[in-house]
Amino acid sequence: MFDKCSLIQQLQELPFPEKEYWAVAGAAMVLHGFRTQTHDIDLGCSTSLADILEQQGYAVSRCEDGTRKIKYSESVEIFENWMEGAVEIISGVPVVGVDGLIRMKKKLGREKDLADIALIENCRRKRPG
Numbered sequence: 001m002f003d004k005c006s007l008i009q010q011l012q013e014l015p016f017p018e019k020e021y022w023a024v025a026g027a028a029m030v031l032h033g034f035r036t037q038t039h040d041i042d043l044g045c046s047t048s049l050a051d052i053l054e055q056q057g058y059a060v061s062r063c064e065d066g067t068r069k070i071k072y073s074e075s076v077e078i079f080e081n082w083m084e085g086a087v088e089i090i091s092g093v094p095v096v097g098v099d100g101l102i103r104m105k106k107k108l109g110r111e112k113d114l115a116d117i118a119l120i121e122n123c124r125r126k127r128p129g
Contacts, residue, residue, distance in 0.1 A: 011093045020049040022094040044082035
């Protein structure tokens with residue numbers, strides 16, 4: 001399990017250029033403060049970073065849309081070009097923005113993603129500003 005502190009530490013240790021990857025899914029939920037922890041770290045990445053990781057020998061599979069899913073470590077999976085909206089920087093780490101996160105979860109449409117959307121929207125209503 002990763003809380004915000006351990007998640008930031010893990011992400012800052014990755015040897016990737018800041019503009020080539022971004023946190024998505026549960027990691028983005030934690031970094032935006034909607035959840036306290038996540039089981040694993042899902043990242044989106046550019047095609048050029050996916051090319052490099054594949055050349056370095058990381059396990060690669062194909063998603064339904066033809067993009068690559070890369071098993072970087074036991075706790076980190078990386079998805080080529082998985083992105084909606086804009087990336088913002090939180091504590092020095094690139095993260096998909098909240099609106100993009102909601103759009104990504106709507107596309108996935110799983111029960112847990114719909115529950116996450118409800119949680120995000122509920123938190124947004126309670127936050128000042």
